[in-house]
Amino acid sequence: MKVVILDDWEKSFAENPEIERLRQHFHVEIYHDQPSHDDLLSRIEQADVILPIRERTRFSKELLQQLKNIKLIAQTGAGIAHIDMDEANRLNIPVATTPGGSAAVVELIIGMMINHSRNLLSLHQQMKQGHWAESVGLGLENKTVGIIGLGKIGSGVVKMAKAFNMNVVAWGPRLTEDRAEAQGVEFCGLEELLQRAHFVVISVRLVPETKHLLTEKHFKLMKKEAFLINTSRGEVVDEAALVQALKENWIGGAGLDVFNHEPIDQNHPLLKLDNVILTPHIGWKTDNMFHQFLTVSIDNILSFLIKGKPKRQP
16 A cells, blocks of 8 residues: 655655654655646555645645545644545545644744844844844733634643733634633733733634734734734735734734745745744744654554544544
C-alpha cells in the first residue's frame, strides 16, 4: 500500500524518526514542493492514503473524483475547510484529523504582546546601530486583553493573561455568558470589548459570519494605544481599513501572522509601516506541533489499517 505525504515544505516530516513506523507497513513518498495540478494528480491518483500538511492542498470535488485507490485522507490539524467534505462523504472517503496547533499559536500571541509592549524589535535595531535608547515599556499587569473567540486558542490566551495578572474580557459569535464565566472571564459585547481592551486578540474561525468581522468603525472604537493581534485568518479583518487605522494612528499597532493573500505582496502597504509586527503564518509552526501532527496522523493510519477506523475523525 502507498502513502503519499504532501506539502512538507520545511522537510520536517522527512527527517522525523516517526516516519519509520509508516515505512514498516507502507511504501511512503514525501513531497516538499508546491506542484502544478497535473503533477499533484500524478502523485496521488494511485495513493491508498494521503497525508496532507494543514490546508496547503485543496481537495476539490473534481480532485477527489480522480483518486482511484484512496482509502483515507489523514489530515494534519483539525481544519477541513479545504476538503470538499460533501463529496468525500459521497465517495465514502474517510477523513482523519489531529489536534490543531493551538498551544503554538498561543505562544506566538503572547510573544507579540511582549514584543510590542517592551518595544523589543525597535530597541534591538537601535542597539545594533550603536544607540543606547532610553525606553519605558508598557507593563502587562492590570492591562485588559479582549479575546474575540474563546475556543482552544482563546482559552489558552486566558490562562497566560491571568499569569500576567491581566484583566480579560471576551466576546464571540457563539460565546455565551455562562461559558465565559466558567473560565473566569468577563463576557461583554464586541463594541464594549474594543473600547476597553489594550490588547485585542482575534481567535475565531473564518466562516461567513466572521468575514470582515472588524471594519473601519470597529478600529475607531479602539483605544489609541490598543494593539491588535490576528493569528486567525486575514479575511476576518478588513485589511484596507486596518492599514488606514495603522497609518493614521487610530490604534497603537498590530501583530499579524495572517493576511488576505499569502505570501503577502512585496508592495503591500503593511510592509512600510513601523507600528506592525509581521510574521509569515507561523503561528502553528513549531517542532512540537510538527511532531504531534505526524505522530497522531500515523496513529490514525495504523488504526485504520488494523481496526478499519482512524483514532480521530472530525
